[in-house]
Amino acid sequence: MSYLEGLRAQMVHADLDQKEFEKVWKEVPLRLRALVYVLAPAIGLHRRFFATRETLASRLEFSYLTSRDERLSYDENLALFHHAIRDARDERLVVRLLETMDSCGSEPSRIAVVYGARHMRAVLKALTGEHRYSVTGTSWMTVFKL
Numbered sequence: 001m002s003y004l005e006g007l008r009a010q011m012v013h014a015d016l017d018q019k020e021f022e023k024v025w026k027e028v029p030l031r032l033r034a035l036v037y038v039l040a041p042a043i044g045l046h047r048r049f050f051a052t053r054e055t056l057a058s059r060l061e062f063s064y065l066t067s068r069d070e071r072l073s074y075d076e077n078l079a080l081f082h083h084a085i086r087d088a089r090d091e092r093l094v095v096r097l098l099e100t101m102d103s104c105g106s107e108p109s110r111i112a113v114v115y116g117a118r119h120m121r122a123v124l125k126a127l128t129g130e131h132r133y134s135v136t137g138t139s140w141m142t143v144f145k146l
Contacts, residue, residue, distance in 0.1 A: 014096035014115070016089055024084040032081055066121075090122035097123060098131070 016024070025033065047056070093115060100111060113123060127133040 012096055012100055014093045014113075016092055020088075020092075021084070024088045028080045028084050029077075032077070036081075086118060087122075090119050093119055094122055094126040098126070 093113070097111065097113065101109075104111075113120070115123075124135070128135065
């Protein structure tokens, strides 16, 4: 049985379109983009043939708070890369989420966000900070079983 069976929801495209992504991607220094173009297929092939579910899952845990390691590993040279891959997409996700919430009006509703865990930090920050929501509970949906 699929994990999504029985769930009914309106699908909302909350990511950048191709032109928008290309615009922010071009801000990343050429040498870094070239490195990504070379390394991404190699990493993908390595994971395809050698990674297990356990090794993939070992890096999936993520906290709402910025960790000490994240703060200490900040690299100004990678800031534009992180903006293109994560931050610009986070901004769009938050905008689409707020639009969806506004369209519900005062009606109680459920909204599922199907995005990677690293993007949830931006969602929580927007909802709990700027919009004064509070977290009363969470639920997880299993992506894959070990």
